[in-house]
Amino acid sequence: MRNLIIAILMLGTVATSAQSRMSSAETSYLYDMDHEFLIDHRIATEGNSYKVYLRFRLNSGMVKISDYDIGYDLRNSYIDEKLLNSGAKLDTSHIVGNGFREFFYAFEFEKEEDQNLLVIQIDNIAKNRRYLKDIALSTKSSAISQPFLIFDAETDLPVFDPYVSTDARIKIKNVVGSSSSFSMTGRENNAPIAIPPFDDATVNELAEIRLDTVYGVKADEEFQFSNPGFYEVTDNDDPTSVMGLLVTDSYFPYYSQYADMIMPLIYISTNQEFNVLLAADDQKSKFESFVLNTISSNTNIAQEFIKYYYRRLRKSAQLFSTSAEGWKTDRGMVYQVYGDPAQVFRNENTELWVYSLENGGRTRFIFDILPGPAGTTQYKLIRGKKYREGWMNAVTRWRSGRIIE
Secondary structure, three states: OHHHHHHHHEOOOOOOHHHOOOOOOOOHHHHOOOOOEEEEEEEEEEOOEEEEEEEEEEOOOOOOHHHEEEEEEEEOOOOOOOOOOOOEEEOHHHEEEEEOOEEEEEEEEEOOOOOOEEEEEEEEOOOOEEEEEEEEOEOOOOEOOOOEEEEEOOOOOEOOOOOEEOOOOEEEEEOOOOOOEEEEEEEOOOOOOOOOOOOOOOOOOOOOOEEEEEEEEEOOOOEOOOOOEEEEEEEOOEEEEEEEEEEEOOOOOOEOOHHHHHHHHHHOOOHHHHHHHHHOOOHHHHHHHHHHHHHOOOHHHHHHHHHHHHHHHHHHHHHHOOOOOHHHOHHHHHHHHHOOOOEEEEOOOEEEEEEEOOOOOEEEEEEEEEEOHHHOEEEEEOOOHHHHHHHHHHHHHHHOOOOOO
């Protein structure tokens, strides 16, 4: 069992605004990492000039790029229709790079004052299916403000993951601006872990611990980070232009030590169990003991738990990381326990997740969309006592070795 855990997990050694009308577009596919395609974006702006990069990845052997038409349009809000002459198709002339079954697009536009929403439209013409991806351009809770992006030094394409590792060679490039240099200051990544949906207690932020290293780089200068943390990248020519960047160790989203593997167990362990795990001198043995004694003494079931629980953590890293690892966030917490939402709807200020339950009912989670540190966006769950029974039932399923998919 001990060697099997290592093989699986270790790499190298694993409200009020909620009452507003929602968009009619259902976008749960964006949180399905097994969907037929995956799409990510990066966007920069200066004034009303915008440039957008898309990464379109074919995620199934049953589809090919010729199956899809991709385009975009601009809208005033989530409930408005497509504006006249605001859309365009993306074709091969917009492709700025490609890899194995992935294609990188770039396009530019000038937006009008009241055009607050960019909508990417993806049509699977072979199956007659349409998917929409919304990108808020300017709202009270989210506003893109920086004219630069982080690029991969090797591919000369934007970094689409919501984090970079300390072994990544990167550079900052002007996209629509002309900045000459940038400075980066960081703090330790000690953001608090999300508390259960039924607990409305105030979470105290941990004291900010600044990192000693301050980076200064010129535009297009290649560099690497030395220390993990959350960094603020500031345009020296315009200090109001700031981008937040999560920097991780080279193993993330895998784990190099058992202390890191123990932390995500907080969602399915009791306070006593979790404190014992944290205090253990031999955390490897305590971790294995928790899995075998709490989840199941059946080796196959224990293996399945490890496989699916920690694979979901890796998915959260891609989906929800902002100023902290994805699993620590409110959305990451719900996703870790309940899995892919059956439906997702959004407006300017809130996001709604809907889950279908075994008994035929439904449960809904509503997140307020709020501005986060250094230009990031945070999704804060609107908590309530009503979630207690459903949450405890879901946790009990995990603790019984039953995987929630």
